[in-house]
Amino acid sequence: MNNVHIQAIDDPLGFLLDGKNSVNTNRFMSLDDPTPVNQDIETVINPCPFHPINSLEDDQVEATHICVDEKLALCDECAIMHAKKKNHQILNMQTCVNETRVVLNSVESQIKEIIKDKQSAVSRGKNVVKMLDTKKQRFIEKQQLKLEKVMRLLKEQMQLSIKEYEEQIFNKYGKVIEQMKMTEQNAAEKEDYLKDVQHLRKVFGQRSINNIVTKICTAGDLIIKFKRYAAAQNEDPELEEVENQIANENKKIDDIALTNRNKESNNNNMNTISTKKSNKQEAQINLEQIQRKKIRIVRWKTKKIGEYELDTKIWTLTDAQVSQIFLPFSRTVYLPNQDLVNLGGLDDSIPSKPFFTQNCEMLSQVAFNEDENLYVPTSLHQMRIGRGCFSACYHDEMIYVFGGVNLEEGVIANCEKYDTEKDIWYVIRNLNIPRKNSSVCPLTADTLYLFGGTNHLGVMTDTIEQYLISANMWILLEIKMPNPISFLTTFKVSPFQIILLGGLIESDSEDRVSYPSNQVLQFDIRYPEIFRSENLFKDFVSIYPAFYDEDGQLLLINEDGRSDSPEVLKYDINRYLVRPSNYLTLNDDI
DSSP states (O other): OSSSSEEEEEEETGGGGGGOTTTGGGGGOOOOOOOOOOOOSSSEESOOOOOOOTTSOOOBBOOOOEEEEEEEEEHHHHHHHHHHHSSSEEEHHHHHHHHHHHHHHHHHHHHHHHHHHHHHHHHHHHHHHHHHHHHHHHHHHHHHHHHHHEEEEEEEEHHHHHHHHHHHHHHHHHHHHHHHHHHHHHHHHHHHHHHHHHHHHHHHHHTTOHHHHEEEHHHHHHHHHHHHHHHHHSSTTTTHHHHHHHHHHHHHHHHHHHHHHHHHHHHHHHHHHHHHHHHHHHHHHHHHHHHHHHEEEEOOTTTTTEEETTTTTTEEEEEEOOOOOOOOOOOOEOTSSSOOEEEEEOOOOTTOEEEOOOEEEEEEEEEOOOOOOOOOOHHHOOOOOOSSOOEEEEETTTEEEEEEEEETTOOOEEEEEEEETTEEEEEOOOOOSSBOOEEEESSSSEEEEEOOOOTTTTTTTOOOEEEEETTEEEEEEEESSOOOOEEEEOOOOOOSSEEEOOOEEEEETOOEEEEEEEOEEEEETTTTSSSEOOOOSSSSOSSOOOEOOOOEEEEEEEESSOOOOEEEEEEEHHHOOOGGOOOOOOTTTT
């Protein structure tokens, strides 16, 4: 051990002299020292601290053991002495190094596996993120396409609404302008005629002869006097002069009479044409007044139609020339020409086999005499699905039927429409929510709105659906009514507003009790809210539409189809309708 080179190592655990520097530390060679080391010289890595080196010639003993309790590195000799003096745990340093290497190798391999797994997980994560980004982009593109489609539909709907509104304005005011032009033309013609008459009066001389009749009478008197004078005087020389004067006077009278007859003939022709037009208009007005003076409804389980006289406020029953009774739970649609179309209903003529029919029958009113009418039926093409308790309306030469109930499926979402010109039924898109006893109201040329009703679970609903005719699509609106309602009555009051009257409201309690209501609500497509108007003076439930009276009031039939003399309520929309500037937000307790 004379040629021993001692090399010091770091002591992170403080094993050497309990963290203190050894007396031989200054003579150790650092592992990081770049000075070349003689390969023939033995290097001592862990010298025993209890064998100090006084000179370079001294031998150095290498530590081979470790005292765990005092954290000391000991050689074999010191380890034996230390163990005799103190009962400490002594471990072989090489064994510890080997075990540590095994542990470190195991940790290294595990770390490599973990790094490999992490890298694989990161790669998978990147792939997942890339896939999610792709799906996200596709979803955004699809939503963008849907949004563009909805925007196109809304623009088309707005254009149709504007076109319809412009047509209504033109139809309303264009006729007035045409009538004004015709009136001005007639006035100008009459003014020309008056000028001609005044001119003739000036020519004739109103003081001496007032009219043509007086002139003719005067001429006749002159002729009689002439004949008498001729008979008396026979050959008087003045007779020829008098006769010439009378002939000239007769010629003037004949010319004037001919001119006057031509004027009177033209005037009479004008008066005849004007009279025919006025008579036709008067007849049309009288017919509309007669139609407005009556409300007609079918009576279930009978062959009669109830007629309500607005003047006398009395119900009368008129027989309809039908083969079978009007079925309960059927619905009636009123056409512009005053015909009635009765649809569907429950046929229980065979008690053991009741069923909802597909019947479609038109009832036309024929005047029997001045006081009585006959209702003649015409069988139309049947509906595609039998149903009852549904909502129906007429719009733009089409009859629309929505939802309802039948015995096979219960409450249904099926919808169809009937072409009144071609006598054909077409299937259209189903409702988003199956419902019965709802109410439908057309608003624009391309939109219908469906309110409330009872769903397939037997629960009333507060939802509103919009039907786009051109797109054959139902849209469930986000706006809702303040309560679940069935049997409500709807009526269009402006190009943007629908009024909702009465109906059955379902309570929020567990037993879900329903009760009639007198509330009046306003639905405006320009505002995302439901607004309230003045309530009816009493509760109101009906299966019939509202009828508009000539004095600006809505006539409401307060019954469900069973009474012979139902009550008729009135609601003045001109007085109670709330304008957008005065809208009040509906409270939650309505």
